[in-house]
Amino acid sequence: MKKILHVISSPKGDASFSIKLGNAIIEKVKEANPGSTVTELDLSKKHFPHLEEAQLNSFYTPAEQRTSENLEAIKHSDEAVAQLMDADVIVIGAPFYNFGIPSALKAWVDHIARAGVTFKYDENGPEGLVKGKKVYIALASGGIYSSGPMQGYDFAAPYLKSLLGFMGMTDLSVFRVEGVAYPHLKDTALQTAVESIIL
Numbered sequence: 618m619k620k621i622l623h624v625i626s627s628p629k630g631d632a633s634f635s636i637k638l639g640n641a642i643i644e645k646v647k648e649a650n651p652g653s654t655v656t657e658l659d660l661s662k663k664h665f666p667h668l669e670e671a672q673l674n675s676f677y678t679p680a681e682q683r684t685s686e687n688l689e690a691i692k693h694s695d696e697a698v699a700q701l702m703d704a705d706v707i708v709i710g711a712p713f714y715n716f717g718i719p720s721a722l723k724a725w726v727d728h729i730a731r732a733g734v735t736f737k738y739d740e741n742g743p744e745g746l747v748k749g750k751k752v753y754i755a756l757a758s759g760g761i762y763s764s765g766p767m768q769g770y771d772f773a774a775p776y777l778k779s780l781l782g783f784m785g786m787t788d789l790s791v792f793r794v795e796g797v798a799y800p801h802l803k804d805t806a807l808q809t810a811v812e813s814i815i816l
Contacts, residue, residue, distance in 0.1 A: 618652040622704035626722035627712045627757070628661035634757035634794045634807060635710035641811045642708050642753045642792060649816055658700065660721040665693050667720075668727050676731055694728040701729055706751045707786070709777065713758035717772045726780060735784045745785025752781055752789040759798030 621643055627633035647653045666672070675683060675691035683691070701707065711718050718726075729735055735747050754777055762771040774791050781789060794810035796802035 618654075619646060619650045619705040620703060621646060621653055621655045621706045621708060622700060623655055623657045624707065624709045624722070624725065625657065625659040625661065626710055626719045626725075628721075629712075633710070633712065634797055634810075635712045635755050637807055638755035638757060638792060638794045638810050639708045639710035639753075642755055642814055645814050645816055646706055646708075646753075653706075656700065656704070658697075658725075660719075660725055664721070665697070665724040665728050667724055672728075694731065697725060697728045698731065698734055701735075701747060701750075704750065706753070708753045708755060710755045711757070711773055711777065713756060713760075713762065713771075713773055716770045717776065730780065730784060743783065745783055745787075747785040750786050750788065752786045754778075754789065754791040756791055756793045756795075757797065758793065758795045761796050761799075763793050763795060 623639055623643060625633075625636055625639065627635050630636070643655055647655075671686065671690035672694065675687040676694070678687050709722070711722055714720075717723075732738070736743055736745050738744075754774065756774055760767055762768055762774075774793075778789055778791070792810055792814055794807050797806045
């Protein structure tokens with residue numbers, strides 16, 4: 618039995634390939650782990666504010682010294698971190714926007730990447746503090762970026778791998794539904810992606 622956190626960043630609902638692929642990954646996880654539960658975090662509905670001075674000040678204010686304004690500013694981040702820490706498996710759906718991830722997903726990342734909370738620095742350098750998680754990225758793109766001439770334009774998968782790995786989430790797999798903008802691939806792209814899922 619696993620606690621699964623499904624982070625959705627596409628605003629396209631039922632038409633979203635990243636959501637469909639994320640759901641397929643979750644079904645495989647549930648098949649392998651009967652009784653697992655799923656918590657859905659839909660970033661198109663629950664908006665995380667872009668970091669401003671109020672949030673940054675709150676992050677670096679010791680907990681016992683935080684004012685009511687600090688607590689309000691840090692509320693979203695604390696909730697997101699608690700949700701992340703509680704999960705055993707994290708499935709992140711990421712549509713490919715302009716060679717990267719959607720701003721809604723970047724905002725969530727900015728709220729969970731916190732020095733002293735999800736990573737720290739010591740005399741040996743940085744250490745990730747979010748350990749023991751399995752992460753799956755469900756990446757959807759109109760073009761082909763996993764290989765070929767456009768591979769160098771993929772700043773989504775490398776970024777997520779690096780950033781989440783920095784926080785300690787190094788057990789990470791990326792599955793892709795790609796080529797959905799190509800007439801000869803769009804009808805089979807999702808099924809090909811689902812068939813590629815190996816846990």
